[in-house]
Amino acid sequence: MTGFARAERQLGDMRLRVELKSVNSRGLDLRLRLGPGLDALEIPLRQLLSRSLARGAINLVLTLDRSAGAGAVRLNQQALAGVLAAIAQVRQQVTTDLPRPEGILALPGVLETGEEAGEIDEDQQTELVLDCARQALVSLQAARRQEGAEIAAVLLSHLDTIADLVVRAEAHPSRDRAKIEARLREQIAALRDDASLPQDRLAQEALLLATKADIQEELDRLRAHIAAARKLIGDGGAVGRRLDFLAQEFNREANTLCAKANAVELTAIGLDLKAAIDQLREQVQNVE
Incomplete structure (x- = not known):
């Protein structure tokens, strides 16, 4: 959402200049600095910017100079x-x-x-200012679109990383019920000399642990979020806020996965997921 643009207009002895600067912001923050006697133009300028921009801290500087003559x-x-x-x-x-x-x-x-002698009427001056602001706005949007194309490639790369981690988590052997049952036997043996336990009771406890540790629902939701994020990026437009919401949902699922993990390796995958999601979310702040 960063960019800079300038436009100028000349009418007789009058020279008009509009400068626009954009930096990242969670919402749309318009800050206008107008020259003396130009306060009446603030409302139409704000309306022009609000119709064209959805996100970012926008600074507009309007100056009106007259020649020495x-x-x-x-x-x-x-x-x-x-x-x-x-x-x-x-x-x-x-x-x-x-x-x-x-x-x-x-x-x-x-x-x-x-x-x-060279004075123009108020309506003519307003139209001249708005025309100049439109030209600067077109240049600013072009700069922001170029930056957006570069950021889109970075976002897709982060999504690929998240998708790979989801595949690794799903394929991890600790999710297998037989593995859980074997680990349960080892834990029981470590706690008591007599490791004998009825087979049906052992199977019941293993099933209970497997149910509590089941992360399939979280993995399915992560895949759905990945697909939704890729579609938003592909569609283009002002998608920053929706991507920001999706990043929060990504993080929620990663937290749950880490809480349910029944193996150190699976926890590590969950932490890698959180790191990739944080990187995604940082870049989303740069998207309109």
Whole structure:
């Protein structure tokens, strides 16, 4: 979910620049920094980003610069002509001295700065800003998609590791009922001199232990989670939160497998599963 993009627009003396930076976040966190007088654009910019992005901490910086000539003073000939015509009409009706030039220049509209002369209306400015933000957003999404393709390969590799460990756990000999019964005999012999125990009682206890140690349900769910995760990655789109949920379910099954393990080797497989799942979950945080 990381990326950086910049877009610029030029209109007369005005130069607009939008910068977007994205870093990882569990949800969508929008932080906007707008130049002076641009606060009214915050809501439409937030709406634009929210429609296009689902996850990540997004920083938007909007700056509006005007060239040095934008502040130059110039005479508005049309306004001046109107003022002089009005003065001539007044002097036809009332005898009065001509006004001083600085007085005429002080009248509203006679003098204007370059900024006022090149000013655009609010709607035009909003559309210009949004168009510039859209361009920056397209570039940011392209950068995030490229990163996502690389992360997808890493996620699939972790899923392959988890799938291999599931196969190893399922094939482990400690899950065999005959093995459990033999181990039970050894434990009984170690506890008492007379290792004799009715065969039916021994079989009953072995069956009980095998039932408690049965991890088939956990293995089946792990396989289902692997298939679901692979499908999400293949489908693409904003799947980060669903993958994060699946990673939690992976971890839950691995914990149960470790708790049920009746052999050191099977416990080791469970711990390797937890390590692979942790690596998967760390990478999922980078997915939108």
